[in-house]
Amino acid sequence: MKTKNLLTAAVALLMAGAAQAQTNTWTSYSFIEAQGGVQLTSTNAPMDKLITPTAALSFGHYFTPVVGARLHVNAWQSKSGLASTGQYYKWKYVTPDLDLLVNLTNLFGKGSDHALNVILLGGVGLNYAWDNDELKDLNLPANTMPLAWDKNRLGHNLRAGLRLETNQAKPFGVSLEVNANSLDDRFNSKTNDKDDWMFTAMLGLNFRFGHKKAAPRYVTKTIEVIDTFEVDEPITIKVKEKQPKTKTETKHMKMNEAIFFKIRESDANAASGIDEAIKKVAELMKCSDDAMFTVTGYADKGTGTAKQNKKYAKQRADDVAKKLVEQYGLDAKRLKTDSKGDTVQPFEENDKNRCVIVTGEGTFRITTTEMVEVEVEKQSTKKVQKTKTREVQIQEEIK
The missing domain is CATH 3.30.1330.60 (OmpA-like domain)
Incomplete structure (x- = not known):
């Protein structure tokens, strides 16, 4: 029951933010983004020895100024090692994820034209790893790492993260994003009966397009209008x-x-x-x-x-x-x-x-x-001017 109440409150909060966003200048847009940075796969080895480059490409859409989603593909290189022997090895990976994006700045702030946006993200996806040859080349004893994989490895990925992004009303923007990814236990060829963690920090350049304007709001008023008009009276000519x-x-x-x-x-x-x-x-x-x-x-x-x-x-x-x-x-x-x-x-x-x-x-x-020319009678009309007062309803835009 407690979990259900929390979900209901979260949905209500998102809907309130979306409703507030209707007063803004835009309601939705699509984007594409390229990112580059570093990643760290945690293990029992010095952290400064485990940092490797990473890159990502994503395509997404904001359905409201608060709620969006993206398809995010992160890939390149990961690294692990043995602290006891000072030996390290690298392998390649690719992680496609479907992420939910919640713009906290638009959710709790007024309007949607902010210089900097704070965005919470979470997602699920898959992780595919390959090229573990460096570990095999270490020629470790069989009992040192009995669950090391020597072929391609497919597993799950769960993600949570936070990103800072410049004004989303502009066509181009930059971002800083940090993520924590929960991966299969054998991702780093070790096992400790719980998921491995990969942490990423990336800078991104994004292009936004297809901004849709928010529908204007109107108030209805009744006014009196005097119409001057002409009527046609029939005549024969x-x-x-x-x-x-x-x-x-x-x-x-x-x-x-x-x-x-x-x-x-x-x-x-x-x-x-x-x-x-x-x-x-x-x-x-x-x-x-x-x-x-x-x-x-x-x-x-x-x-x-x-x-x-x-x-x-x-x-x-x-x-x-x-x-x-x-x-x-x-x-x-x-x-x-x-x-x-x-x-x-x-x-x-x-x-x-x-x-x-x-x-x-x-x-x-x-x-x-x-x-041949002949004379004929035809029905025609002449204009007569008249006036009439009427009530009309008009809609006036709320600024």
Whole structure:
């Protein structure tokens, strides 16, 4: 029960700090940091002989100005020794951890724009050690260190630490961090039935990005507003405007319309841009009740072989005729198809000869449209100005 009460109090304290942080200029951000320093793995040997270099890289995110988390990877070199013989040995390690970060300065202070922040951290992770050759090279008696490992070693890591960090509202910052890491008992090749301890002290350079602004707070007020506005009153006016007037004439004429295909196209349903061309031809053909039409296919002489071109020309004529009948309802008895292959080139430009030409002669109904000016009555409006008083609610930002 006592532990539960302590956890409840800690959560309440963090939530209070997060709520207070909502009045600040930012609420969250991400960061990446590189660190370098020294580490000490404790054992029964002089401490000044056990210090080795260490480095770390981390990526994290502050969810509020108080609470954050990071993925932290610490690695390089560790050292231990035998005080009785004055012999020392080194090995390599890497420790990835997931850490919780609590900004004590923002938790207990006002605002989040502090020159220096004190941050408490704790985390869990794994420790992987390797390259223990220096210990093996000492050729110690087997009973001296019976649990020394000679292959790679994987164990747990528990961490607690404290860091000092410059203003977190700025994009760049520096930090000083000290950590205590609880590792597997055989990490230093010795055993005493309790975890080994590694202590680190590192300086860091970090880059912060993606700061999100805190949502502003507002108070609602009611005020009276006098609106001046215009309304439209309906009126009828007479205006002159141009309207289309159509007339239809019947005359004897010859038809000659071309439908162009791209290279290697023969399918009128698939060829791009063909639909509009066929539609235009079909509408003109429907204007005659007695004309007979010939759908002739062609191919350009500049590409392909005569055999291929003969095939393409015939397919083009057949597909266009089929579409005119099936899609546009033309009488198949008034159509015949022909194919010239590349033996006839109706156009000087080579590419235009990939085409189908529809020809015919007979009586056509030709409809023309012209614009004439007429006087018409239209409904319009005139503006009338009016006023109205109303109550509105406004939100005013709390500074």
